[in-house]
Amino acid sequence: MTTTRFAPSPTGYIHVGNLRTALMNYLIARKAGGTFILRIDDTDPERSKEEYVDAIKQDLDWLGLHWDRVERQSARLERYAEAADRLREMGRFYEAFETPTELDLKRKKQLNMGKPPVYDRAALNLSEAEKDKLRAERGDGVWRFKLDQERIEWTDGILGDTSIDAASVSDPVLIRGDGQVLYTLASVVDDTEMGVTHVVRGSDHVTNTATQIQIIAALGGTVPSFAHHSLLTGPQGDSLSKRLGTLSLRDLRAQGVEPMALLSLMARLGSADPVELRSSMDELIEGFDISRFGAAPTKFDAADLFPLTAHHLQSLDYADVADKIADIGVPGDLGERFWLVARDNITTLHDLEGWWTLFRDGAEPVIEDEDAAFIAQAMDMLPEGPHDTDTWGAWTTAVKEATGRKGKALFMPLRKALTGQGHGPDMAQVLPLLQRIRAKE
Numbered sequence: 001m002t003t004t005r006f007a008p009s010p011t012g013y014i015h016v017g018n019l020r021t022a023l024m025n026y027l028i029a030r031k032a033g034g035t036f037i038l039r040i041d042d043t044d045p046e047r048s049k050e051e052y053v054d055a056i057k058q059d060l061d062w063l064g065l066h067w068d069r070v071e072r073q074s075a076r077l078e079r080y081a082e083a084a085d086r087l088r089e090m091g092r093f094y095e096a097f098e099t100p101t102e103l104d105l106k107r108k109k110q111l112n113m114g115k116p117p118v119y120d121r122a123a124l125n126l127s128e129a130e131k132d133k134l135r136a137e138r139g140d141g142v143w144r145f146k147l148d149q150e151r152i153e154w155t156d157g158i159l160g161d162t163s164i165d166a167a168s169v170s171d172p173v174l175i176r177g178d179g180q181v182l183y184t185l186a187s188v189v190d191d192t193e194m195g196v197t198h199v200v201r202g203s204d205h206v207t208n209t210a211t212q213i214q215i216i217a218a219l220g221g222t223v224p225s226f227a228h229h230s231l232l233t234g235p236q237g238d239s240l241s242k243r244l245g246t247l248s249l250r251d252l253r254a255q256g257v258e259p260m261a262l263l264s265l266m267a268r269l270g271s272a273d274p275v276e277l278r279s280s281m282d283e284l285i286e287g288f289d290i291s292r293f294g295a296a297p298t299k300f301d302a303a304d305l306f307p308l309t310a311h312h313l314q315s316l317d318y319a320d321v322a323d324k325i326a327d328i329g330v331p332g333d334l335g336e337r338f339w340l341v342a343r344d345n346i347t348t349l350h351d352l353e354g355w356w357t358l359f360r361d362g363a364e365p366v367i368e369d370e371d372a373a374f375i376a377q378a379m380d381m382l383p384e385g386p387h388d389t390d391t392w393g394a395w396t397t398a399v400k401e402a403t404g405r406k407g408k409a410l411f412m413p414l415r416k417a418l419t420g421q422g423h424g425p426d427m428a429q430v431l432p433l434l435q436r437i438r439a440k441e
Contacts, residue, residue, distance in 0.1 A: 002034030010052035013248035038067035096123035097141040119170035143175040157227025164210035192221030235301035256348025261308035270298035362436035363420030392428040
């Protein structure tokens with residue numbers, strides 16, 4: 001069975017970069033009728049916070065990315081310790097004691113000599129007595145996985161045939177000196193034991209994937225199918241890394257972005273297929289093909305989400321938004337009429353409140369000096385309410401006959417006087433909704 005996972009660290013809110021990874025893994029699982037696991041990467045007790053765990057779940061729920069089960073890495077520490085013991089027994093795990101300063105000096109020396117800045121495995125030459133002395137001086141060391149220095153190859157779902165020379169990579173640290181298990185070991189053990197078959201993640205993980213393939217093999221696991229998607233940039237190709245904090249899903253939600261707009265963009269961004277607004281998750285699943293994505297950096301512009309949101313809202317029926325409309329105070333007998341008038345003139349649902357305020361309280365009239373007498377005469381001719389959809393046509397016909405005005409010279413001053421705006425919904429539909437007409441007062 002196809003099994004995928006999304007493994008966020010609860011150290012902050014999910015942003016658009018995280019979402020891309022979550023969505024691709026979700027769509028692969030659902031298209032194959034498989035399992036989608038939400039795996040909370042919370043092995044760092046200092047930075048992990050329960051409020052972020054809750055926020056991650058809320059954001060995924062908002063989007064409709066429903067998981068089949070939740071796993072917590074903090075509950076699996078014994079499994080990681082057992083895997084570490086197995087690696088020690090087979091001679092693939094060794095303790096190293098260099099300080100960050102010493103490692104930095106080694107790297108600089110190697111670079112000056114024109115060599116790749118790879119850890120020199122000096123710790124492998126330490127005697128037990130030397131290790132004991134270093135532990136007494138510095139505390140426990142870090143634990144590194146000893147790579148087989150050969151070429152690591154795999155067929156990537158996006159990048160195609162990929163290979164990394166392990167001799168050009170430092171033996172990865174899997175356990176810190178304070179005993180904290182790092183992502184690489186925890187992820188390998190989890191992927192192996194949870195039967196993960198497909199892993200989609202960012203292209204910044206390619207080297208990490210190479211080392212994980214060797215660790216998986218050492219532990220007797222089955223290597224998943226890996227795919228590495230491109231990284232997002234800003235609309236001008238600038239790095240998004242410093243702005244991702246302002247592109248969290250909850251910030252986008254607060255701005256009124258609709259889930260289907262966000263999902264529709266993310267399901268196609270960076271692929272050979274055009275972005276198309278989808279109406280349901282089933283449509284997204286059916287149209288998803290990981291092989292259509294490319295490796296080039298992908299431009300993301302949050303502004304693109306708002307036209308998609310507007311188009312999505314225009315497709316909704318009154319029943320889809322009835323609660324929201326009731327919440328802003330629109331009476332039930334006016335709710336559906338209000339929605340049908342407002343929906344083509346909003347970008348997000350937040351804009352509904354402005355339209356209802358206008359209809360309820362009336363607008364400050366905008367009247368040009370040359371139109372003042374015309375507006376006064378027209379307002380005297382406006383029949384008392386309640387008005388219906390025929391009122392506007394009958395009224396403007398009468399005003400035209402009385403004043404001789406026609407076309408834009410007739411309709412635009414009346415619109416501005418009634419709504420304070422030079423554009424907006426069909427006035428035949430607006431007039432019955434106006435609870436107050438200030439220009440008539």
